[in-house]
Amino acid sequence: MTRDETGWDLEVRPEKMRRWVVVAAVVVMAVHIFAALVLRGGGDTGVNLRVVDQIAILAIGVVLTGGVLLFTRPRLRAGADGVSVRNVVAERHIPWTDVRGLFFDHGAPWARLELPFDEYVPVVAIQARDGERAVDALERFRELESRYTGGAVSDDNDRGAIRRNDDGGAVRRNDDGGAVRGDD
Incomplete structure (x- = not known):
């Protein structure tokens, strides 16, 4: 075994989990983008969502996606x-x-x-x-x-x-x- 430029002889990361986590992160972000674009206000029925609410939905998606991506770190x-x-x-x-x-x-x-x-x-x-x-x-x-x-x-x-x-x-x-x- 050769030592790489980082000084470590062995570096291991999970393979399958990383793939599934990236897919999950893409899905979480896509759902939040879709929700932010589709949920709008302006009608007489339902909740009145404004632009700031849509931005908040996107921000929540970014935070949740970041949390999911933490599982790529091991x-x-x-x-x-x-x-x-x-x-x-x-x-x-x-x-x-x-x-x-x-x-x-x-x-x-x-x-x-x-x-x-x-x-x-x-x-x-x-x-x-x-x-x-x-x-x-x-x-x-x-x-x-x-x-x-x-x-x-x-x-x-x-x-x-x-x-x-x-x-x-x-x-x-x-x-x-x-x-x-x-x-x-």
């Missing part, structure tokens, strides 16, 4: 300095000394970065719905984790570990040690 970056997790609003930098692993809990929509003292950070950037792309991101992260921690991360907590099965699909271990297909 990102996971890993490099020599540690791991940077940005979810919808906040970004958190975690040094490698505090990282205990990256796992998927059974049925979880996204991964979680395990920290000391049973704490964790949700990693919305790696989502189960991204399938093989999520498995590849976990494998690349674990390679970097091994490189930068010198193998110091304990392997005894294998819950939620994702592995490839014989036909190339993703499987993960469940609580009783059995395997569950990644698309369950």
Whole structure:
């Protein structure tokens, strides 16, 4: 793996969620534009909407669209300095000394970065719905984790570990040690 110009060895963003969020943002804005153009006053019946009301409808559409677009922000970056997790609003930098692993809990929509003292950070950037792309991101992260921690991360907590099965699909271990297909 080569290090890019930003200094991070790995950068992951959710793929499917970003597409759906952009579509949703376009729909929200289109509905508000349509409402602002169609809803007019001037008749004897109904509400009397003026130009300022139409502008307010557009402004509400812009604010709601901006809120929807916040869901395009999730990102996971890993490099020599540690791991940077940005979810919808906040970004958190975690040094490698505090990282205990990256796992998927059974049925979880996204991964979680395990920290000391049973704490964790949700990693919305790696989502189960991204399938093989999520498995590849976990494998690349674990390679970097091994490189930068010198193998110091304990392997005894294998819950939620994702592995490839014989036909190339993703499987993960469940609580009783059995395997569950990644698309369950």
